[in-house]
Amino acid sequence: MSTDAATAAPATAGTDVKIRLKNLTKTFETKRGPFLALDNLTLDIPTGCFFMIVGPSGCGKTTLLRILAGLETHTSGTVEISKPAGGRPSNSMIFQGDSLFPWMTVWENAAYGLNMRHKPKTEIKDRVGFFLGRTGMTRFADHYPHQLSGGMRQRVSICRAFANDPDILLMDEPFSALDEQNKVLLQEELLKIWEETRKTVLFITHSVDEAVTLGDRIMVMSAHPGRDKATLDVPFERPREVLELRARPEYGEFVYKIWSYLREEVHRARAQDEGSSS
Incomplete structure (x- = not known):
């Protein structure tokens, strides 16, 4: 989102x-x-x-x-x-639950933020293609969320967030709903993408x-x-x-x-x- x-x-x-x-x-x-939910929070x-x-x-x-x-x-x-x-500063948010649009393919979900910002088609193709590759989801680009495991859906969420090139x-x-093996794999993938960006x-x-x-x-x-x-x-x-x-x-x-x-x-x-x- x-x-x-x-x-x-x-x-x-x-x-x-x-x-x-x-x-x-x-x-x-x-x-x-x-x-009172938050009280006098000061932070840099x-x-x-x-x-x-x-x-x-x-x-x-x-x-x-x-x-x-x-x-x-x-x-x-x-x-x-x-x-x-x-x-203006922009952000992308990844939730603990499944936040993909079920009627969109993996590619369409990953490109959603860029399309909403009316980015050029060539930029969308390059950025979405790059991050699908980095998350190992290229060959699932035409799949729908119901065809993916929970870990794969979170990979798409990560791809969508980074592809949108947010400030924050x-x-x-x-990763809270994932099994330990998938959690470790996604932590490693997230660290690698973050190191680059x-x-x-x-x-x-x-x-x-x-x-x-x-x-x-x-x-x-x-x-x-x-x-x-x-x-x-x-x-x-x-x-x-x-x-x-x-x-x-x-x-x-x-x-x-x-x-x-x-x-x-x-x-x-x-x-x-x-x-x-x-």
């Missing part, structure tokens, strides 16, 4: 910040009264950063992505997204392993209301091979460090759920 980004505002001069959040707050009105995300977000269920991770995608409006604070030369790629647990990526996951494997930087969010409990730089060099990285002892140590921040929030979120249901 492609949308215009939330707010087009230049980043502070002299910095290489793609997304800047200042005191961001989001409150929903419910039958029980106001519900550099251009080209692979930024991972982990946190317990209900902490506002998806709400944050929807604000950045322009699908939700924040209640207070500011969202600044640096402009590309000569235009927003990914909401895109260096897009700014915000990626939500419940998996600490996935966050450490893919990310440059990881934000651990608190239980509701969502706050930045800790933001850590991932200390592993690139390029990365998924299985080789996970075999290193220092990888396990860093995973444990992230989990030590997250564990308390998971227990707190569970206590909140139990309290609200009693």
Whole structure:
């Protein structure tokens, strides 16, 4: 899915910040009264950063992505997204569920964003052909989504997102429904494509392993209301091979460090759920 980004505002001069959040707050009105989803979130995300977000269920991770995608409006604070030369910032969003159009072929789904932007046919052919090749989907170009496995459909979603050449790629647990083998393969493919494009990526996951494997930087969010409990730089060099990285002892140590921040929030979120249901 492609949308215009939330707010087009230049980043502070002299910095290489793609997304800047200042005191961001989001409150929903419910039958029980106001519900504070995000509270005073302040964050800088550099251009080209692979930024991972982990946190317990209900902490506002998806709400944050929807604000950045322009699908939700924040209640207070500011969202600044640096402009590309000569235009407005754009984004592509990949959801955890199946977001392909069932009546379109693989090729048509992958080309959707470019067609909506009225790009030249030659550019569409080149970009879609390139990313179908990079995701191993060229020979399935004429297939429909119902003819593909779950992992293959997510490959098409990745292809569509990168082919659209967004400034920012927003990914909401895109691999959560896949088996472990397909998940590792898609993580490897995503890393290879990202190495070539260096897009700014915000990626939500419940998996600490996935966050450490893919990310440059990881934000651990608190239980509701969502706050930045800790933001850590991932200390592993690139390029990365998924299985080789996970075999290193220092990888396990860093995973444990992230989990030590997250564990308390998971227990707190569970206590909140139990309290609200009693």
